[in-house]
Amino acid sequence: MRDPLPRAILESLCPCAAVFDADGTILHSGPTLEKAYGEPLAGKNLLDIFKVTAPRALSKTKDFKRFLTRKISVTLMRPDGDHRIAFRSQFISISDDDRTFIVNCSFGQSLLSSVEILDLEEGNFSFADPSMDLFNSLSVQQELITEHQHLTEKLKSAKQSAERRANTDPLTDLPNRRAFSDHAERMLRSQKQDGKALAFLLIDLDKFKQVNDMFGHAAGDFVLKAATNVLRSAFGDNGFVARLSSDEFIALITGKDVLAEAEKLSFSIISQISEPIKYESSRVQIGASIGITTACPGQTKSLDQLLLEADLALFEAKEGGRLRSQVYDARLGRKYALMGRLTREMEPALAxxxxxxxxxxxxxxxxxxxxxxxxxxxxxxxxxxxxxxxxxxxxxxxxxxxxxxxxxxxxxxxxxxxxxxxxxxxxxxxxxxxxxxxxxxxxxxxxxxxxxxxxxxxxxxxxxxxxxxxxxxxxxxxxxxxxxxxxxxxxxxxxxxxxxxxxxxxxxxxxxxxxxxxxxxxxxxxxxxxxxxxxxxxxxxxxxxxxxxxxxxxxxxxxxxxxxxxxxxxxxxxxxxxxxxxxxxxxxxxxxxxxxxxxxx
The missing domain is CATH 3.20.20.450 (EAL domain)
Incomplete structure (x- = not known):
């Protein structure tokens, strides 16, 4: 029987195809398909090499004719059994008597993984080898993927940088108000599961404005960094410290006896921050006042309410002479309730x-x-x-x-x-x-x-x-x-x-x-x-x-x-x-x- 598609033409036009007869016996195959399989395919039965998976399984050679010209999905069953390569394929009759057929395969989405499996490189192909089409296609695809990955990394890096800037105080490198709010909200939610108490410490630097006015903003920045170092050292990895505004910081700690720990930390912080700071040829001295409030398991206080409580405690500390800490308590709670009422009524009262x-x-x-x-x-x-x-x-x-x-x-x-x-x-x-x-x-x-x-x-x-x-x-x-x-x-x-x-x-x-x-x-x-x-x-x-x-x-x-x-x-x-x-x-x-x-x- 005369071969309706000689091997030379197959290699040139259909490098990833196989010609087979009505019994399913492969007559010859393209070089790319042979590289994918790993050895010559001539003489093997098509159904031993390919498994047709769609539109439905095919198990008998006589069924080929029913799939002619239809798009099908096949899996190449390699001899090593470790890898299976998926192709998009099509059965086509290439003889007048419908006794000879060709299955033409395309890697499609499996191109990259297939070449990685086969470890194909440019040196594996001769100049005239039609299988170079595979590698050339892969090179274009890899370039597009590499460029996409590069852009993705740049966008990811830019996003991370923007998020860091949005959540970090540029002077002290501490988290800012936004970052603290996010962290505190997470801690309040997790409190329902872990049952740990939280303590909020609102820290205000006393006499900081005087430093700015007397020595300039460079001195003020120097003092803020010095205070930041004190706070970082005091809380270490056990607390979350953030800068809220010019001379105001806040810290959040968690544990069993957080109130006692907060008062202990406050004493240490006030003592350290009150030490004279050497700036150029001068010695600058500031102080600190701290307002403390706690959130215990089972309470339903919002973050806004807790911050207001800490703010009120801080105000009491300042009113009491500064350089001290004040814990929010029931007395201040009653004062806070009255404050809410007075806030609502003050404007009408003035009028x-x-x-x-x-x-x-x-x-x-x-x-x-x-x-x-x-x-x-x-x-x-x-x-x-x-x-x-x-x-x-x-x-x-x-x-x-x-x-x-x-x-x-x-x-x-x-x-x-x-x-x-x-x-x-x-x-x-x-x-x-x-x-x-x-x-x-x-x-x-x-x-x-x-x-x-x-x-x-x-x-x-x-x-x-x-x-x-x-x-x-x-x-x-x-x-x-x-x-x-x-x-x-x-x-x-x-x-x-x-x-x-x-x-x-x-x-x-x-x-x-x-x-x-x-x-x-x-x-x-x-x-x-x-x-x-x-x-x-x-x-x-x-x-x-x-x-x-x-x-x-x-x-x-x-x-x-x-x-x-x-x-x-x-x-x-x-x-x-x-x-x-x-x-x-x-x-x-x-x-x-x-x-x-x-x-x-």
Whole structure:
């Protein structure tokens, strides 16, 4: 029988094909198919070499004709039995009497794996070998795959880099707020399974703003990195530390007795961060305050609530003198609940005029004359009654409303001051507390000048008391310039809470004050402590040498009154005379007292 497809033509046109007869006996095969099988195929039965898997299994040679021209899937059964190569194939009759057939195979998706199995390289092919088609096709495919892999790696690397930048603080290389939130949420979810308690430590650097203002931002960055090293060392691999903002960090630890561990770590951190830091030729010193809260198994606190608890505990730590830690507890919980209510009600309260001035008299002890009044803000809450600043100032500051409240109260107090003048109550001055933020506001002097000019009040009749926070957080150029501007405009300045350690002697030089108010901790019980009397006498002597007026705060006992008068205090105020009062009560008190307000001469 004449071969309708000679081997030479098969090798040239169909390198991956086999010619077989009606019995399934292979007459000859292409070189590529032989390389795939591993040995010559001539004389072998097609069904011993191939297994037809689709469209359905084929087991008899007589079935070939039913699959002619149809696309089929076959598997090449190699002699070693280790590898099977899948082909997409087609049976075609190549004789007039349908006695000779060809199965033409294509590697398709199996090209790469097949060549890896066969370990084919370019050197395995001669120039004229039609099997080079296989390798050339593979080279194109491999180039495309390599390029795809390269692009995939670049995209993966870029994504990882972007994720790192999005989750890392660039200065300290610590996780940022976003990364901490993700980690904390995961820990809170896993707590349901592992039953471990969590502790959150909110860490704030004290005096950091002073470092920036005095030495520059490079020094501030240096200090932040130093603090970061302390935190990394303290928590090690047992805690997750992140930087939340400029000088605020947060840490999360887990374990059995996390509260005791958190308090132990806090003590160590505060001690280490408070150590002097050498920067260039200077020694810089900061501190730290820490708020702590815990999340125990079975609780349903959200991350936002836990962070707010830690924030509140931190505020308490700062209010308690800084350089300390504070644990959130039930007492603070009640305060937090009240804060939530006050936050909702503060804006409507301001619009309704519920924030009002109260007045505490200032007396000249030598004559008993009423010389002035300190203005203190109060909230006349319709349900909760009279609220002192300690009960709402944190909420006001947190919601950036304290400035607006102070302004409204100050205008009401100035109206009252002018009203008293018209009705014959002549005070030398009225005193207002002033925050560092307001003092550093360049528009404040113009604002207060408009307020007093509208009421025809002289600047010399107004005294601004500089709070201790100004000297802790705000001894910077804008604050000092603001104090100088007020002094130049004719307003009086008083240094409040002097002697407590918050205000330094240097402040008497750097801030243009006219008056020093000695803190109540020196005055209340003055008669019972020889040591306090000596310290108070030294403070008064210093102020007298600097020709500053002196106000003794917190006078509650006639014996203390006699002592401060003997020491040379110019003015006194305290519960011995009167508590802070509403404008009407102050008027009645002043009228009933007249010049006999103080019996000590």
């Amino acid at each position: 309704a005029g519920e924030f009002v001035p109260f007045f505490q008299p200032q007396i000249e002890p030598a004559t008993g004359r009423l010389t002035g009044a300190e203005v203190l803000v109060r909230w006349l809450h319709p349900q909760l009654g009279l609220l002192n600043p300690v009960e709402f100032i944190f909420v006001a500051e947190r919601n950036r409303m304290m400035g607006r409240i102070d302004h409204e109260v100050r205008k009401l107090a100035l109206d009252t001051f002018k009203k008293w003048q018209r009705y014959g109550l002549q005070l030398d001055q009225m005193s207002f507390n002033l925050t560092a933020e307001k003092l550093g506001d360049k528009t404040f002097v113009d604002e207060i000048m408009r307020d007093i000019e509208q009421r025809k009040i002289k600047p010399s009749q107004i005294c601004f008391e500089l709070l201790e926070s100004i000297l802790i957080d705000g001894a910077n150029a804008p604050v000092l310039e603001g104090a100088a501007d007020l002094s130049f405009a004719g307003f009086k300045l008083a240094l409040d809470d002097f002697g407590t350690g918050h205000a330094s002697i240097a402040s008497l030089i750097s801030v243009p004050v006219d008056t020093v108010k000695i803190d109540r901790s020196f005055i209340n019980g003055l008669h019972s402590s020889k040591r306090i009397r000596s310290m108070t006498k030294a403070i008064i002597g210093l102020c007298q040498q600097l020709r500053l007026k002196i106000v003794a705060e917190g006078v509650e006992d006639v014996r203390d009154l006699q002592l401060v008068q003997e020491m040379g205090c110019d003015y006194v105020q305290g519960y011995y005379f009167a508590k802070p009062m509403s404008s009407n009560d102050f008027w009645d008190w002043a009228q009933s007292r007249q010049i006999e307000a103080c019996n000590v001469r």
